[in-house]
Amino acid sequence: MKAELQKQIFDKCPILYRNRHLGPQQNLMCFGIECGSGWFDLILELSVEIEMIAQRMKTEGVDESLLPYAFQIKEKYGGLSVSVHNEYKEFSHLIEAAEAQSGRVCEECGKPGILRRNDGWFSTLCDECQQKTSP
Numbered sequence: 001m002k003a004e005l006q007k008q009i010f011d012k013c014p015i016l017y018r019n020r021h022l023g024p025q026q027n028l029m030c031f032g033i034e035c036g037s038g039w040f041d042l043i044l045e046l047s048v049e050i051e052m053i054a055q056r057m058k059t060e061g062v063d064e065s066l067l068p069y070a071f072q073i074k075e076k077y078g079g080l081s082v083s084v085h086n087e088y089k090e091f092s093h094l095i096e097a098a099e100a101q102s103g104r105v106c107e108e109c110g111k112p113g114i115l116r117r118n119d120g121w122f123s124t125l126c127d128e129c130q131q132k133t134s135p
Contacts (some may be wrong), residue, residue: 001033004009005040013051027071034074034109046098050091078115078122079103
């Protein structure tokens with residue numbers, strides 16, 4: 001994902017992304033959000049929803065070490081894969097829904113897309129982006 005888009009997400013969700021600067025032994029967010037920019041809206045919406053839950057938990061006095069934080073966000077087998085440590089049932093369904101929705105959104109441009117297989121690799125792309133990547 002483009003750096004300026006990642007920054008928007010990180011800035012809006014400081015609790016969720018608080019550990020992104022740790023090394024790869026502690027947190028894989030040090031590699032950034034590892035997918036195309038077409039999923040920006042999907043990831044932003046999910047992140048903001050989890051951030052609101054985390055803010056409420058913090059206000060209620062939950063220790064910061066127990067608050068959720070993003071561990072890794074990437075493309076996997078053509079779909080979005082979101083790993084959050086300290087995951088709570090309260091928002092696990094949000095993650096599942098975003099991951100499922102990614103299979104209908106072009107990873108590159110955000111238009112409606114479908115899961116495709118190219119030379120053994122899976123991608124969710126619209127027809128136009130598929131044509132750009134085809135040999």
